[in-house]
Amino acid sequence: MARRSGRRPGNPDTREAILAAAREVFAERGFDGASIRAIAASAGVDPALVHHYFGTKDQLFVATINIPFDPQEILPQIAAGGMDGVGERLVRTFLRIWDSPAGTAGAALFRSAVNNEWTAKLFREFLVTQVLRRATGLLEIDPAEAPLRSSLVASQMAGLVMVRYILRIEPLASASPDVVVAAVGPTVQRYLSGDLSRLTEPAGAPDRPVEPAERLPGTPEQLKGR
């Protein structure tokens, strides 16, 4: 899983103590605010030992939440072809991980993030700093648009997890990767690279009353139900 092959696991108790301390510090201070020094102090060990067991702060964070893939390894693969076709590459890679035995660990993390405020914080922090920010950087997405674009992608992918792996609603639960990629890939592609003209807050919103005509091209009859 998150542990690198070739790295000695070390004393399991020390390892666990460091992980427990890291979870607490990352959740309390966020990824950017957390330091190896603070984590080491909280675990009662030398910072060098933290580095020895887990490598960099990024790697420690990945180990902390037991995510079934390493973003530093996966994201460059997805971004390699540039913006063209990135939606389909992302969905296909996502399915390859989640359809594999690693998906079980992913589902456990998802469940935990939904029900535990503290895990939710850690998971959000992980998603934002390790996945979304890194992905939009690799894809050279306009930093002004990147947060909304990437949180939209996160919404589609989280919902895919929910329907395919947690609720298991058919036929999406057992659809082949090809079908899912063809259906969901274009959604992700649009969120990452589609026209953003309507993806920013209108001036004065949300206080300004919005005219129905600005909102959508529907007829007054169609607008009644809102």
Added chain:
Amino acid sequence: MARRSGRRPGNPDTREAILAAAREVFAERGFDGASIRAIAASAGVDPALVHHYFGTKDQLFVATINIPFDPQEILPQIAAGGMDGVGERLVRTFLRIWDSPAGTAGAALFRSAVNNEWTAKLFREFLVTQVLRRATGLLEIDPAEAPLRSSLVASQMAGLVMVRYILRIEPLASASPDVVVAAVGPTVQRYLSGDLSRLTEPAGAPDRPVEPAERLPGTPEQLKGR
């Protein structure tokens, strides 16, 4: 709502007290760990009264699931304008419910469905029979395509719940309804009415090796990362 027509509602205060106690006990102990006896004790009534008002523990739970909208009321409003603009109408109505105090009940249900296999079953059953099937019927969607189309819509909406209301990832967590409708509406629209030529299992799939050229218009370089 979940209350059966034909069953006398009884004293509304007692009924509400039982429901409130049931929600608490179910949330604290899970369905399996909760008992009618414990719920009755928490509500300060006799267990027989709980059975009298709600029937079995299963039926009581269905009543407490308290979905924050009545599909029979909401869906016809969304479907009223036909397929044109239905994606935006659906997202706007969804946000109106979830952004309201009713959203709290929705989030509780979502959390419960993620962590309790039994609630997940109940929730899936509810979604499929009361929401998805009904919606695709109202919209007169080809029954052969309806299940996949509606499970795709469910995936986007479930993910919106996850990112906006559970994980609260910004800026989607506090984006105005207009921004969310503009971003997500077209996704829902495409899932409901978009071209389906690639939304069905290819003949012989998933055993047949799929040629890259069939899957997407990418170059071999772009395909490498998959």
